[in-house]
Amino acid sequence: MTAVKIGVIGAGTVAGGVFHVLLRNQAEITRRAGCKLHIVAVSSRTRSKIDNLLTTLNANDVEVVADPFAVVRNPNIEVVCELIGGTTLARELVLEAIAHGKHVVTANKALLAVHGNEIFAKAREKGVIVAFEAAVAGGIPIIKAVREGLSANRIQWVSGIINGTTNFILSEMRSKGLDFGTVLAEAQRLGYAEADPTFDVEGVDAAHKLTLLSAIAFGIPVQFDKAYTEGITKLTAQDIRYAEELGYRIKLLGITRRHPEGVELRVHPTLIPSKRLIANVEGAMNAVLVKGDAVGATLYYGAGAGAEPTASAVVADLVDVTRLLNADPSHRVPSLAFQHDALDNAPILPISEVHTAYYLRIRVADQPGVLADITRILADQQISLDAVLQKEAELFEPASQGVAQTDLILLTHQTQEKLMNAALEKIQALSSVLAPVTRIRMEELN
Ligand SMILES: NC(=O)C1=CN([C@@H]2O[C@H](COP(=O)(O)OP(=O)(O)OC[C@H]3O[C@@H](n4cnc5c(N)ncnc54)[C@H](O)[C@@H]3O)[C@@H](O)[C@H]2O)C=CC1
Ligand SMILES: N[C@@H](CC=O)C(=O)O
Ligand code: NA
DSSP: OOEEEEEEEOOSHHHHHHHHHHHHTHHHHHHHHSSEEEEEEEEOSOSHHHHHHHHHTTOTTOEEESOHHHHHTOTTOSEEEEOSOSSSHHHHHHHHHHHTTOEEEEOOHHHHHHHHHHHHHHHHHHTOOEEOGGGTTTTSOHHHIIIIITTTSOEEEEEEEOOHHHHHHHHHHHHHOOOHHHHHHHHHHTTOSOSSTHHHHTTHHHHHHHHHHHHHHHTOOOOGGGOEEOOSTTOOHHHHHHHHHTTEEEEEEEEEEEETTEEEEEEEEEEEETTSGGGGOOTTEEEEEEEETTTEEEEEEEEOSSHHHHHHHHHHHHHHHHHHTTSOGGGSOOTTSSOGGGOOOOOBOOGGGOEEEEEEEEEEESOTTHHHHHHHHHHHTTOOEEEEEEOHHHHOOOOBTTBOEEEEEEEEOOEEHHHHHHHHHHHHHSTTBOSOOEEEEEOOOO
């Protein structure tokens, strides 16, 4: 075999990166793969951009087609690279490619988090590979690390910054004082954001990726519908600043942890001690901590979004598939790391069962006894405090309806979320509490 024939669907940010990386490093990649990786066709909704790219790269032998099904049904193509995103058309195309006996490489975490169980099962039936390194943490080879490098371990937890757009937004808001909308627009311009950026800012994209990480870490089916998802849209510059003063950074963290009674699967803004390496991951960079019983804590860092970092992972998968083209399917690494008939049915725990510490910001009437009322309610739920701060001088606002206001910042020790919910309901009902309480979870990550 002199070349493996690849069809690409989509001609956006990641596809552009794949063309650039594959053609620039063609000789080196061929030496690794054992044969040339040849893109024979690309499906694009519009012509001019892709025509320009192919002309610039002198790739005039690539056929440009409008219909993506013409790629997945092309008998000449052995590997389909799905780079359009979304869960409807992408699902049809990937299933059609599998039905036609083609291997699939995809960067589409939404597709696999929602339809992964179906897609992996169909791929197994047909003896083809569905590779998805680019779908989680972009260019960081985290799928390979967890699925292969850590296979001796009983993995205890995985925790990470796995959305570049939100990390970029939080970094720019904190370090430059820029506002949310301005930074989001810049993330879109730089090609980090999803087609629908609410997937980024509401934590959905991170939950898609965490769902896949959880599956390969613990050997469970993909269960995106059970993930707890909270984004960064309600965070204020004030909380970012207070966290900083208290020695913490706020990051959108995905956390999945195994317990005897089930698996935590949660994405939410999280206070992390500033001294932790992961707290200092800035911009669109991602970082994933994986704790195994044998290896201990391991940390993987790199670019989580953007054209060429993501293409790095896509092309690595293309090389892997090429190397395995003639291998017996039973010798391949299972898609979800564990043998398909050995998956665990451990339940995903509801967020109410999770134990964590909390940062609370409570806007109160500045009058005697308020703090005592609040701490009594917390104590009734067995919640103990780690620190209390009153931000009176800085935050004193003009009297509202004749009441002077102040902010109480409380850091609690670990408690169960349902106990905190019960306490917050009572705190919120106090007449001295003047605004909805801000609650941000905290993790030590050790
Ligand atoms: N941009 C990034 O940094 C990363 C993106 N991803 C994933 O990679 C995939 C692609 O993302 P991007 O390249 O950023 O998106 P994009 O929006 O830049 O590109 C998508 C391309 O697909 C094309 N497309 C959409 N519907 C189509 C259809 N019906 N027929 C033919 N073409 C169609 C669009 O015209 C566009 O050319 C998504 O699944 C995304 O989640 C994964 C990791 C990082
Ligand atoms: N929108 C995603 C792109 C990569 O997966 C992100 O910002 O991380
Ligand atoms: Na990756």
